Amino acid sequence: MKPFALALALLAAPAAAETFPEAQTHTFICDGGAVLRIAFISRGPDGYAVVERDGVLIPMRQLPAASGVFYVDFDEQAGWRWRGRGDEGFLARLAPDTSAEEVVVLDGCVSTRR
Numbered sequence: 001m002k003p004f005a006l007a008l009a010l011l012a013a014p015a016a017a018e019t020f021p022e023a024q025t026h027t028f029i030c031d032g033g034a035v036l037r038i039a040f041i042s043r044g045p046d047g048y049a050v051v052e053r054d055g056v057l058i059p060m061r062q063l064p065a066a067s068g069v070f071y072v073d074f075d076e077q078a079g080w081r082w083r084g085r086g087d088e089g090f091l092a093r094l095a096p097d098t099s100a101e102e103v104v105v106l107d108g109c110v111s112t113r114r
Helices: 003-015
Strands: 022-029 035-043 046-053 056-063 069-073 080-085 088-094 102-111
Touching: 046 069, 046 080, 056 080
Parallel strands: none
Antiparallel strands: 022 035, 022 102, 035 046, 046 056, 056 069, 069 080, 080 088, 088 102
16 A cells, blocks of 8 residues: 555544545645645544655644644644645745744645646
8 A cells, every 4th residue: 555545544544433534635736846745634623634745744634724724743843834725835844943933845836636
């Protein structure tokens, strides 16, 4: 099983006894041609995402956002963030200092599913 599919299955496992969660996989092309794949998983009021970047899977959970979507890494030490609105978004990471500022890693990401 491919790592991306395995991560989706693991995130969906708690919901298996209820109903299978709705998932959508998007491929994003970001500034500079970087490719980012994200599987968005909706389970009732809870939202999850698995971001694949350079072969590494980053599981995230959704938090409230003023507009659009906001996902944060389950691993707070890693500090990954995905913010998006519609078919566009950016991947950021918390600065390695105590400022808690987001540093944009991939910007101008646009879904190929437009």
